[in-house]
Amino acid sequence: QLQLQESGPGLVKPSETLSLTCTVSGGSISSTSHFWGWIRQPPGKGLEWIGNIFNSGSTYYNPSLKSRVTISDDRSKNQFSLKLSSVTAADTAVYYCARVWFGSYFDYWGQGTLVTVSS
Amino acid sequence: EIVLTQSPGILSLSPGERATLSCRASQSVYDRYLAWYQQKPGQAPRLLIYGASTRATGIPDRFSGSGSGTDFTLTISRLEPEDFAVYFCQQYGSAPALTFGGGTKVEIK
Numbered sequence: 507q508l509q510l511q512e513s514g515p516g517l518v519k520p521s522e523t524l525s526l527t528c529t530v531s532g533g534s535i536s537s538t539s540h541f542w543g544w545i546r547q548p549p550g551k552g553l554e555w556i557g558n559i560f561n562s563g564s565t566y567y568n569p570s571l572k573s574r575v576t577i578s579d580d581r582s583k584n585q586f587s588l589k590l591s592s593v594t595a596a597d598t599a600v601y602y603c604a605r606v607w608f609g610s611y612f613d614y615w616g617q618g619t620l621v622t623v624s625s
Numbered sequence: 626e627i628v629l630t631q632s633p634g635i636l637s638l639s640p641g642e643r644a645t646l647s648c649r650a651s652q653s654v655y656d657r658y659l660a661w662y663q664q665k666p667g668q669a670p671r672l673l674i675y676g677a678s679t680r681a682t683g684i685p686d687r688f689s690g691s692g693s694g695t696d697f698t699l700t701i702s703r704l705e706p707e708d709f710a711v712y713f714c715q716q717y718g719s720a721p722a723l724t725f726g727g728g729t730k731v732e733i734k
Contacts (some may be wrong), residue, residue, distance in 0.1 A: 533636070543723075553670065553725040563733075566721035591675055602669055610717035611660035613681065615669035 510603050510607070510616035515555050515561040518597075518623050524590040528603030528616060529583070536561065541606035544577060544588045546599040547618070554599075558606050559586055593623045627719050629726035631712075637734040644701040646729045648714035653694045655718030659716045661690055662713045664728075666718055669712060674699065701731075709733050 514526035528542070535542055543558040559577045567575050571574035571590070581585040590597060600620050604612040628651040640645055648659065657677035662670035672681040674690035677697055687702040701708055714726040 516704070552727045553715075555715075555723040555725065556668060558721060558723075569722070608673075609720050610658065610723075611672060611675045612662075613672050613675075615671075618669050 507604065508614045510604050510605065510614060512601060512616045512619040514621070515618060516596055516622060517521070518593055518621060519591055519625050520594055520623055522622055524588070524593050524623070526588045526598060526601055526603075526619065526621070527585050528587070529585050533605075534535070535579055535584055538610065542579070542586045543604050543606045543610040543612065545602045545604060548599045549604070555586065558609060559566060560609065595623050598623045601611065626722060627716050629714055629716055629724055631714060631726035631729045633729060634727075635730045635732060637732050638704055639734045640704050640706055642691055642704050644708070644731055645729070646699040646712055648692075648697040648699070648726050650695040650697070650716060654697070654716045657693050658692075658718035658720070659692070659697050659715060660715045660717065662702065662715065663710045664708055664713065665710045704731070
């Protein structure tokens, strides 16, 4: 059974960089059938797609976040990561990692991790 | 960017009733590339439907999806107590750009 687990600091200061890692078990991120993605959800609000990474390291980002986002992977550890720079309070959210079926819909999700931006 | 608008924002119903949730797109969604998710408090979303009408693995047949173009519907034929949750639609017709709707909360009346 595929499982995803987010990890990283729960508190980030304004203007700093948010960094999260998603560890995948029960499957390989090197699969050519799947993308791997990040989604976030501010408290009490809806879902926002952040970006995806695919097999060869190709990345696709939400245009509204593109200037601040970097998604990378480490296939030796079966992990992929998110970096979001210059954060503000508006970036406070639960961050989810997920498997993306052929870059389309999200079929497996991590449990999510709350990141709060505050000094 | 395709904007998805879900209505109503809140749907108050009793167990056993039929729920009809709407997702309207700002432009036509290519090839019915639309998914639905269920989210319960404190949990990650769960995929219910993809391709507008195909149920994901393990999803009960009381959940059904329909629609095409700009108008899509998620129907829960008879609400069970565990179905009270928030539901989101998501389009992937403009992949790699993906967007979600704002959600509909189905609450107990």
